Amino acid sequence: MGKASDWLREERRKVLGHWAAVCVDCGHAQRWFEEFESEVPDACPACGGKLLRRCPACNEAFSSMFAVECEVCAAPLRAPTQFGMAIRKPPRPAKPGASGGPAV
Ligand SMILES: [Zn+2]
Numbered sequence: 001m002g003k004a005s006d007w008l009r010e011e012r013r014k015v016l017g018h019w020a021a022v023c024v025d026c027g028h029a030q031r032w033f034e035e036f037e038s039e040v041p042d043a044c045p046a047c048g049g050k051l052l053r054r055c056p057a058c059n060e061a062f063s064s065m066f067a068v069e070c071e072v073c074a075a076p077l078r079a080p081t082q083f084g085m086a087i088r089k090p091p092r093p094a095k096p097g098a099s100g101g102p103a104v
């Protein structure tokens with residue numbers, strides 16, 4: 001039981017070596033390593049909201065900074081609509097020529 005997901009988890013860990021934490025309020029995201037989980041803040045450094053790093057239902061870490069539901073148990077990690085709203089709101093100065101990275 002759970003063997004497939006265990007295997008998947010190990011594979012992901014080997015490939016990525018890190019997890020993602022996301023703010024449920026503003027969508028701020030950061031990477032974290034399992035060895036340094038204790039250094040991951042519980043509060044979002046951007047807005048002070050809840051920085052979610054594990055599924056509240058099954059305590060599984062997630063690897064995507066854009067995850068809206070748990071990869072293992074499919075529990076919702078945050079409200080997608082809330083996240084969509086937050087994208088438009090923050091006053092992000094547009095830097096010409098500087099992209100935030102490839103959106104694959
Ligand atoms: Zn935030």
Ligand SMILES: [Zn+2]
Pocket residue numbers: 055056057058059060070071072073074075
């Ligand atoms: Zn879960």
